[in-house]
Amino acid sequence: MKVLVTVKRVIDYNVKVRVKSDNTDVDLANVKMALNPFCEIAVEEAVRLKEKGNATEIVVVSIGPKVCQEQIRTSLALGADRGVLIETDAAPESLSVAKLLAKVVEEEKPDLIIMGKQAIDTDNNQTGQMLAALLDMPQGTFASEVKVEDNSVSVTREVDGGLQTVALNLPAIVTTDLRLNEPRYASLPNIMKAKRKPLAVKTPADLGVEVKEHTKVLKVVPPAERQAGIKVASVDELVDKLKNEAKVV
């Protein structure tokens, strides 16, 4: 079984995000970038499927500027076999990303596609579902467990109030939630080995996809700051404040 995994280069989740003073975007100059955490979980899941003997080949795809090769190399060091970068300096929206990926899927014909449920920059939570719709494939979003069977995959999903399990015919798309797995660290020998793994570079034009704008960001501002309140000295004082000042109990 061939598995395709998508990865996105995003701001490192430990970095404090600042909005640019002209309110056009957040400031990403000289900021540490990393593999989107949900994508890292997706890579890990694919590698585990390979270790279990379910997967035979893992192809990792990213879209973005040339530097995204770093995130592809990271994924190769974690155990993916080869990489594809769709190089563009535009920041394509989810729908365009899904259209680009759909072309790669048509070429690669994977049996299973594993993606992060959302990127921690735009927080859209869309691309996996959009790709599934464009390819008319079933989807198992927000996965906390993935089991590959003969011609299907069973996905346990994190839904409001509990868990839901669905069975999907292959090929199918899975998007990862936090509890699916805990990604490993790449070992030094694997990092060295990853440098020699194949990485193909294509452009949106090669794939025949026009990257179109469907939305326009008019403004980006910091969120309203919440003022710190007071420290209370005891539980008694807390109870008194809640009852008599805030009147919430």
Next chain:
Amino acid sequence: MTILVIAEHDNSSLKGATLNAVTAATQMGDELHLLVAGSNCGAAAEAAAQVAGVSKVLVADAAAYEHQLAENVSKLIVELADNYSHIVAPATTNGKNYMPRVAALLDVAQLSDITAVESADTFQRPIYAGNAIATVQSLDSVKVITVRGTAFDAAAAEGGSATVEALDSEQDAGNSRFVSEEMAKSDRPELTAADVVISGGRGMGNGENFAMLETLADKLGAAVGASRAAVDAGFVPNDMQVGQTGKIVAPNLYIAVGISGAIQHLAGMKDSKIIVAINKDEEAPIFSVADYGLVADLFEAVPELEQKI
């Protein structure tokens, strides 16, 4: 402009998130239709017809829609899309599941998790875990939108008198199948709908200690949540997680116990009316957003609070 709102329901009742989405939708246009897609969902449809501000309820009652499978529900919504300027759903796990499919099939963008409506085509939404708020304009003819429930008041559940129209379409993609469901059994209110939420963090030490929060929650009629740190540590299941990657809550009273206050967590609860923080580390960032902070050992403070409140 007519707006289609997709109802969140469990076939027998309408979920609260629908009412918040209705309020958001009323700010986008004047006529509102509500779609109830389910199986044996007559009771949910009846409840939908009572919602103030809704003029028509469309009911698609078929086996294929029983579990809201995205493959099927998205095809149904696309069938109806021609009649609407906006298609709106609550940003619940169901809405997040089927709406991007709808957008892709219509070849339009989706605006996720909006928190304010500026005009019929311009909306605000949080990005970067709520560390920035983007104002985004849609350039598409049809706007596909999911709504963050806590950012909008609930519409009145009663007082409306919508007409009810049955749809006879059954879209079954045939490539996915519901297997089972395991819902957390609890007499407590749902996290996103509760008036009071008590959350525990890594400071709780282990899963068993959450019993202490549950006792307090039962006294206050509260829901129990957790920080991502507590979930990652395996203390409690993921569906209890409050934060950018978990549930977004905005109760009247939020009590954070043993939670340091990572940005990730604050993004999920900072719109609560009153925030109480109990933490033994007086430098914890949670105190910078708390209305009332108590620097104390939670294992002493929580039982005492439960006694005295």
